[in-house]
Amino acid sequence: MMKIPRPISGGLMLSYKCQAECRHCMYACSPKWAGDWITVDQLEQFLPQLAKVIEPSPHGHQYMSLNHGLHFTGGEPFLNFKLLLKAVQIAETLNIPSTFVETNCFWCKIDTLTKERLQILKDNGLKGIMISVNPFYAEYVPFERTDRCVRLSQDVFGQNVMVYQLEYYHLFKKLGITGRLSIDKYLKLTREESISNRVEFFLMGRAAERLKELYPGYPAKRFFNTPCQPDFLRSWHNHFDNYGNFIPGYCGGISLGSWFDLDGLLKAGIDLKNRPVLNYLVKKDMQGLFKFALDSGYHELNEGYVSKCHLCLDVRKYLVSIGDYVELQPRESYEQLK
Numbered sequence: 001m002m003k004i005p006r007p008i009s010g011g012l013m014l015s016y017k018c019q020a021e022c023r024h025c026m027y028a029c030s031p032k033w034a035g036d037w038i039t040v041d042q043l044e045q046f047l048p049q050l051a052k053v054i055e056p057s058p059h060g061h062q063y064m065s066l067n068h069g070l071h072f073t074g075g076e077p078f079l080n081f082k083l084l085l086k087a088v089q090i091a092e093t094l095n096i097p098s099t100f101v102e103t104n105c106f107w108c109k110i111d112t113l114t115k116e117r118l119q120i121l122k123d124n125g126l127k128g129i130m131i132s133v134n135p136f137y138a139e140y141v142p143f144e145r146t147d148r149c150v151r152l153s154q155d156v157f158g159q160n161v162m163v164y165q166l167e168y169y170h171l172f173k174k175l176g177i178t179g180r181l182s183i184d185k186y187l188k189l190t191r192e193e194s195i196s197n198r199v200e201f202f203l204m205g206r207a208a209e210r211l212k213e214l215y216p217g218y219p220a221k222r223f224f225n226t227p228c229q230p231d232f233l234r235s236w237h238n239h240f241d242n243y244g245n246f247i248p249g250y251c252g253g254i255s256l257g258s259w260f261d262l263d264g265l266l267k268a269g270i271d272l273k274n275r276p277v278l279n280y281l282v283k284k285d286m287q288g289l290f291k292f293a294l295d296s297g298y299h300e301l302n303e304g305y306v307s308k309c310h311l312c313l314d315v316r317k318y319l320v321s322i323g324d325y326v327e328l329q330p331r332e333s334y335e336q337l338k
């Protein structure tokens with residue numbers, strides 16, 4: 001059995017359903033997902049366990065910060081505003097600190113409705129909001145909606161507004177973007193060759209599948225000794241999905257176990273004997289995982305891999321296609337990569 005770090009912060013994924021299908025989505029969210037939302041019963045039953053471990057922002061309980069507190073996410077949580085509101089209310093009753101919601105702003109069509117919803121969430125205990133901005137979101141969300149959300153969120157939440165990533169927000173304002181923006185148009189406008197040279201960007205999840213043509217590929221062995229960045233097992237910014245999966249960090253499609261029984265999972269740890277993929281990942285043995293896959297019939301990609309996460313994902317995708325691995329959940333996240 002292997003103990004896992006006690007999570008002090010993270011994202012509660014209400015569902016994997018999203019109106020967008022961004023090329024860089026770590027969790028392969030899309031409109032095509034079954035749309036299994038977490039239920040109010042599950043929130044009432046299981047959030048108390050998270051309430052015991054989540055720690056506030058260093059600035060205090062009432063403030064937000066990216067790697068503290070609990071955020072409500074998805075998919076796109078505003079697709080189910082009623083449920084989002086209920087989750088906020090339950091979290092507030094449990095006194096969970098530094099709560100915020102993450103959104104792509106698709107719903108911010110007019111000022112009145114946008115402000116009303118933000119105010120309702122704040123009045124029910126939500127501390128802040130994180131607004132997603134980059135060229136991938138801009139393919140799906142007209143920029144004026146993003147801009148509206150930023151402006152009105154500042155009115156409602158004051159300094160508890162995080163624009164991720166602010167550099168793109170300023171760039172889009174400077175470029176005078178209106179409506180949606182295709183990646184091709186973005187690259188032409190900025191005369192950039194790729195998206196990733198401005199800010200933090202992870203070639204993992206759907207990005208590893210959909211954007212691989214834009215990056216050079218390398219043989220698998222190049223990634224055998226490179227560390228996972230950030231750490232695979234860590235206490236901060238993990239994710240808890242609507243099926244009960246405790247997802248390490250941003251590693252969509254991997255489950256450490258059920259957060260619905262977080263107390264038990266933290267106490268007992270993970271049984272690695274029956275979880276070969278997790279066993280290799282925990283031991284930082286990418287070479288071992290690759291060999292395990294080869295022995296199971298996997299073939300190395302001729303075109304190579306653009307990142308360690310691409311290698312990891314491609315191997316896992318193959319293993320999911322040939323067998324049942326309890327640590328590779330939800331299975332649908334592998335089907336929704338394309």
Ligand code: SF4
Nearest residue numbers: 018020022025075104
């Ligand atoms: S990155 Fe966000 S907005 Fe884009 S598909 Fe994923 S959940 Fe939806």
Ligand code: SF4
Nearest residue numbers: 228232251308309312
């Ligand atoms: S290599 Fe795999 S386990 Fe490591 S960060 Fe990437 S997706 Fe996660």
